[in-house]
Amino acid sequence: xxxxxxxxxxxxxxxxxxxxxxxxxxxxxxxxxxxxxxxxxxxxxxxxxxxxxxxxxxxxxxxxxxxxxxxxxxxxxxxxxxxxxxxxxxxxxxxxxxxxxxxxxxxxxxxxxxxxxxxxxxxxxxxxxxxxxxxxxxxxxxxxxxxxxxxxxxxxxxxxxxxxxxxxxxxxxxxxxxxxxxxxxxxxxxxxxxxxxxxxxxxxxxxxxxxxxxxxxxxxxxxxxxxxx
Ligand SMILES: *Cc1c(COP(=O)(O)O)cnc(C)c1O
Numbered sequence: 001x002x003x004x005x006x007x008x009x010x011x012x013x014x015x016x017x018x019x020x021x022x023x024x025x026x027x028x029x030x031x032x033x034x035x036x037x038x039x040x041x042x043x044x045x046x047x048x049x050x051x052x053x054x055x056x057x058x059x060x061x062x063x064x065x066x067x068x069x070x071x072x073x074x075x076x077x078x079x080x081x082x083x084x085x086x087x088x089x090x091x092x093x094x095x096x097x098x099x100x101x102x103x104x105x106x107x108x109x110x111x112x113x114x115x116x117x118x119x120x121x122x123x124x125x126x127x128x129x130x131x132x133x134x135x136x137x138x139x140x141x142x143x144x145x146x147x148x149x150x151x152x153x154x155x156x157x158x159x160x161x162x163x164x165x166x167x168x169x170x171x172x173x174x175x176x177x178x179x180x181x182x183x184x185x186x187x188x189x190x191x192x193x194x195x196x197x198x199x200x201x202x203x204x205x206x207x208x209x210x211x212x213x214x215x216x217x218x219x220x221x222x223x224x225x226x227x228x229x
Pocket of ligand 1: 038040085086169200218
C-alpha cells in the first residue's frame with residue numbers, strides 16, 4: 001500500500017475511535033452519529049483510499065467541484081452518500097439536488113423557493129438541514145437564532161419543505177460548546193431530530209451536545225493548504 005493510503009486509513013481509525021469514545025462518554029449509541037468525511041479540495045486519488053477503508057459518507061462544499069469528482073467515484077463504489085455542507089446558490093439548485101443526498105446549507109427564502117420548484121420536477125429528495133449563524137457573524141451564511149423558528153415555520157408552511165435538522169459552524173475564535181447547546185435547543189423546540197455540528201477540532205464535544213452528523217475533514221485527509229477554504 002502507498003504510504004498515503006496507510007495514513008488516511010490510520011487517520012480514519014483514530015477519528016472512529018474518538019467518535020466511539022465520545023458516544024460512550026455521552027451514553028449514546030454509536031449508530032446515532034454519522035461521520036461525514038469532508039473531502040473538499042482533495043482530488044479523487046486522495047479520496048479513493050478513504051473509500052477503500054470503508055467510509056461511505058462524504059461532504060463537499062462546492063457544487064462544481066463535487067460534480068467534477070464524484071460521479072466517477074460513485075460509480076466505482078456502491079452506497080456512497082454525498083452531503084453538501086457549503087453555501088448553495090439558487091441557480092445551482094438543480095445540480096445540487098441531482099448530486100447530493102443531503103444539503104446542510106438551507107438558509108434563505110429564495111433558496112427554499114428554488115428547492116421547492118426543483119422538487120416539483122424531480123423525485124429526488126435530499127435530506128435538508130437549515131444552517132444557523134449562531135455567532136451572528138456578518139460574513140457568514142446561516143439564519144440568526146432569533147429568526148430560526150419563523151424561518152423553519154416558513155420552510156414547512158410556505159414552501160412545503162421537510163427539514164430534518166439544523167447545522168451550525170461556530171465562530172473560530174469562540175468556545176464551540178455554547179453554539180452547540182444553542183443549536184440543540186432550537187432543534188428540540190422545533191421538533192427536529194438531526195444536528196450537523198462538530199468538525200476536526202471539536203467533534204467529540206459536539207457529540208456530547210447531541211450531534212447526529214459530524215463533519216470531519218483535516219483529521220482524516222490532512223491539511224488543506226493555505227489557499228483552501
Ligand atoms: C471544511 C468544512 C468542515 C471540515 O473542517 P475540518 O476542520 O477540516 O474538519 C466542516 N464543515 C464545513 C461546513 C466545512 O466547510
